[in-house]
Amino acid sequence: MTTRKSSGSTTATPAKRQRATSGSASERRDHLVKLAAEIFARKGFQATTVREIATEAGILSGSLYHHFDSKETIVDEVLSTFLDDLIARYRAALESGSDPRTVLSEMVRIGFGTLEPHRAAITVMQNDWNYLRQFERFNYLVKAEDEVEQMWVTQIKAGQAAGQFRTDVDPKLTYRMIRDTIWVAVRWFRPGGRLNPAGLAEHYITVLFDGLATGERTSQRA
C-alpha cells in the first residue's frame, strides 16, 4: 500500500505531504490523479465510479486501492494540488509591493491563468464543493478559502484608502463577485476557444475598473 493519508500541515492545505518521495511510483500516482480529475470534472464526483477511473487507467477497480485508500483521497489530492499552487501565486503577487490596483489586476490575471492548467480541479471545486465540505477531511477547503479572501479584501481596502477605488462599494462583497466571476468561467471556458485566459483577464479588468458605460460617470457617489 503506497497510499498517503491526509494530515495537518503548516501551509493552508494539507495534501502533497511526502511529495518529495518522487520517482516513477509517484509519477504513476500523479497520472492516476490527473485522470480521475478529468472524469470527476466531466461527470461529477459522486457520479464517477472507481470502476470508471480504473477502466480509463487500463486496470481493474481493485487495483486502484493499491494506490489510494478511498475515492475521497483521490479528489482530496486533486483539490489541494490546485489550492497550493493558487495560494503560492497570490502570495508572490502580494509580495511585489505594488499599488493595490496593480496587485488586484495581477490577482485577476492569476485567477484566469489557472483556468487552463487547473481546469479539472476548478470544475470539481465549483460543482462538488458543497458536497465535499460536509466531510471533516475537507475542512481545509474552508480554511484555504478564508486565507484567499483575506488577501483580496485587504487589497481592495488598501485601494480605497489610497483613493484608487471608489469607497461606496463593499470590499467583501466586491471580492466575492470578482472571485465568482473568475472561477465560474470554467463552466464555459474551452482552451483553444475565441479568447484565451489572458484575453479574458484583460476583458474583465477593463469592465471591473472602468465599467461598461461610455462617457461620463452616471453616479460618482464616492
Added chain:
Amino acid sequence: MTTRKSSGSTTATPAKRQRATSGSASERRDHLVKLAAEIFARKGFQATTVREIATEAGILSGSLYHHFDSKETIVDEVLSTFLDDLIARYRAALESGSDPRTVLSEMVRIGFGTLEPHRAAITVMQNDWNYLRQFERFNYLVKAEDEVEQMWVTQIKAGQAAGQFRTDVDPKLTYRMIRDTIWVAVRWFRPGGRLNPAGLAEHYITVLFDGLATGERTSQRA
C-alpha cells in the same frame, strides 16, 4: 398514480403542464417538491435519497412514488418552475421598450430578485446542472439557457449601437460574466443578511456600469 410526466410544450420549459389541475392534491404535490428542493440544495441531487425526502415529509419512501414516478421527475419540476418564472419576468422587462441600459439594469434586478424566492432551485441548478444535463429529459435546460442568452446579448448589442455601452467589450462574454455573477451569489447569499437582493443588485449595477476605479477613465479604448 397522480404522477405528471415531462413532455414538450410551446414555452421554453416543459414542466408545470396541467398546473391548472389545482386543488389540495396539487398543493400536496407542490409541498413535496418544495421540500425536496431544499434537501437537493443542501446536499446535492445525487446525495439526496428518496428515503430522506420521504422522511422529512413524514411518510415512507414507497409512498413518494404515488406522487412522482422518479427522483428525476421531482428535480425536473423544481428547475422548470424556476425557469418559467424567470423567463416570464425577463420578457416583461424586454417589452417595456426602455433604452438598453434601463432594460439591462432591470434584468440584473430581476436576477438578484429571484435569489430569495428561488434560492433552492438556483442552488440545484448551479451545483447539479452539469450532472443533470447528461439526461435527455433535461434538454430543455439548455434551450432555456439559450433563449435567455439571446435576450441579454441583444440588449448589450443594442446598448453599444446606441452609444450607451463601450464597444470594446464582447457582448456574449459580457453576458456570461453578468449571468455568472448573479447566480453564483446563491452560494453565499443568506436571506436576512447584511444585504438584501435589491441592495446586491444596486451594488452590482454600480460597479458594472461605472467601474471600481475612481476619477478619470484609465483606458477609454472605444
Added chain:
DNA sequence: GTCTATACCGAGATAGAC
C-alpha cells in the same frame, strides 16, 4: 502492481395489502 472473486451495503423502485 495487478488480477480474481466477492463481501457488503444502500440506493431507487415496485407490488399489493390496508
Added chain:
DNA sequence: GTCTATCTCGGTATAGAC
C-alpha cells in the same frame, strides 16, 4: 394516500493469489 415488504442493481472496498 400510505404502509409493509422486498427486488434488483450497482456502488465502494477487501482478501489473497499471481
